[in-house]
Every structure is written in C-alpha cells, then in structure tokens.
Amino acid sequence: DAMVIQxxxxxxxxxxxxxxxxxxxxxxxxxxxxxxxxxxxxxxxxFHYYDKDFNNEADTPDNFQSRRPNTSFCFLDIRSPGLGDAxxxxxxxxxxxxxxxxxxxxxxxxxxx
Amino acid sequence: xxxxxxxxxxxxIQEGENLTVYCNSSSVFSSLQWxxxxxxxxxxxxxxxxxxxxxxxxxxxxxxxxxxxxxSSLHITAAQPGDTGLYLCAGAMNTNAGKSTFGDxxxxxxxx
Numbered sequence: 377d378a379m380v381i382q383x384x385x386x387x388x389x390x391x392x393x394x395x396x397x398x399x400x401x402x403x404x405x406x407x408x409x410x411x412x413x414x415x416x417x418x419x420x421x422x423f424h425y426y427d428k429d430f431n432n433e434a435d436t437p438d439n440f441q442s443r444r445p446n447t448s449f450c451f452l453d454i455r456s457p458g459l460g461d462a463x464x465x466x467x468x469x470x471x472x473x474x475x476x477x478x479x480x481x482x483x484x485x486x487x488x489x
Numbered sequence: 490x491x492x493x494x495x496x497x498x499x500x501x502i503q504e505g506e507n508l509t510v511y512c513n514s515s516s517v518f519s520s521l522q523w524x525x526x527x528x529x530x531x532x533x534x535x536x537x538x539x540x541x542x543x544x545x546x547x548x549x550x551x552x553x554x555x556x557x558x559x560x561s562s563l564h565i566t567a568a569q570p571g572d573t574g575l576y577l578c579a580g581a582m583n584t585n586a587g588k589s590t591f592g593d594x595x596x597x598x599x600x601x
Binding site for chain 1: 532579593
C-alpha cells in the first residue's frame with residue numbers, strides 16, 4: 377500500500393496560471409519535503425516542514441509556496457508557473473533523527489503550456 | 490559547490506558485468522542513504538549506512554560506508570536489465586535536522 381501519495385500524477389497547466397500539487401502520508405512522519413527534479417538530475421530540495429516549522433531553501437524562488445494544514449497533508453503552490461518550472465515534483469517524508477531515511481511519493485509530472 | 494559528488498555520472502554496461510558507483514564528500518555524515526529511481530517514479534530507498542567502515546549487502550548489491558564517514562560505494566555484481574535506473578546517494582548531518590543532501594546521481598543502463 378502506498379504510504380506517500382501524490383496527486384495528480386500528471387498535471388498540465390497554462391503559463392502563469394496558479395497550480396497546486398498535493399501530497400498525503402500515512403506514516404505519521406514529522407518531516408515532509410518538496411523536491412523539484414528535472415530530467416536526469418538529482419532532486420533539488422525546495423523546502424521542508426519539520427512538524428509545523430517551515431524551512432525554505434535559500435535559492436527557492438518566491439513563486440513556490442507550501443502549506444501543511446496537518447501532519448498528513450502538504451501542498452505545493454506554484455503561483456505563476458513559467459516554462460522553466462516544468463519538472464517532476466517529488467514529495468517525501470521522514471522521521472527526523474539519526475539516519476534520516478526518506479520515503480518518496482511517485483511524483484507529479486508538471487507540464488507548462 | 491556540490492556537497493556530495495557521485496561518479497560516474499553515466500554508466501552503460503552489458504548484462505552480467507560488475508560495476509561500482511562512488512559517492513564522495515569532504516564532509517562527515519551521520520548517515521548515508523542510497524536510493525534507486527526508475528523513470529517516471531519516485532526514488533526508492535535501498536539502504537542506510539551509519540557506522541564508519543560498515544558493509545551492507547542486498548542480494549547482488551554491496552554498500553560500503555567509508556571509515557571516516559565521508560564517502561560510500563555501491564557495487565553491483567552480475568548486473569541485470571532490471572538494475573537500470575538513477576542511483577542517488579544522500580547524506581544526513583546532525584546539524585541539519587530532518588534534512589539530507591543528495592548527490593548528482595549516477596544513471597545506469599544495463600543492456601541485455
């Protein structure tokens with residue numbers, strides 16, 4: 377059974393039209409992450425939540441925002457998608473501490489037209 | 490500056506060959522993970538190593554953590570087409586609560 381679920385698997389949005397990607401988890405992990413991954417590259421961390429504490433990476437554009445209304449759900453909001461934002465977006469969870477193992481969802485492939 | 494460097498970046502081999510992928514850093518990690526990612530899917534955790542010099546085996550895969558906990562290697566014996574994918578190492582430092590740093594990845598293609 378999937379433990380980290382991302383919806384939708386594929387999302388097509390128009391240039392400049394706000395879009396929201398969602399992630400839910402059944403692991404009760406306290407840390408949730410959002411990564412952006414472009415073709416054949418490593419995932420790039422955008423931000424993460426440690427419980428309710430939001431941690432933004434220094435180079436994450438303001439165009440990307442996130443919400444975590446409760447332990448199980450986390451959302452990625454892209455306010456004005458550009459062509460360069462087309463990528464795979466990965467959500468992951470972990471139980472913070474010694475040996476930080478991440479459990480990833482299947483990802484959402486975002487296309488901007 | 491990339492904290493974790495993986496080599497090689499791309500590797501294409503024939504079925505049955507052996508290979509080694511390296512993950513190197515100048516920083517010390519409290520733990521290091523290896524993941525495999527297939528096209529269109531999220532990364533899947535293969536192993537975590539936490540002790541310097543530790544060796545772990547997962548069927549035909551052998552993982553080693555360097556004595557100084559700055560580097561790691563993944564060795565695959567008798568590679569199969571099903572091993573094809575992007576291999577990622579990720580290191581966690583105690584000072585980064587709940588956060589790991591990923592290497593650039595090694596794209597492995599095993600041809601039948």
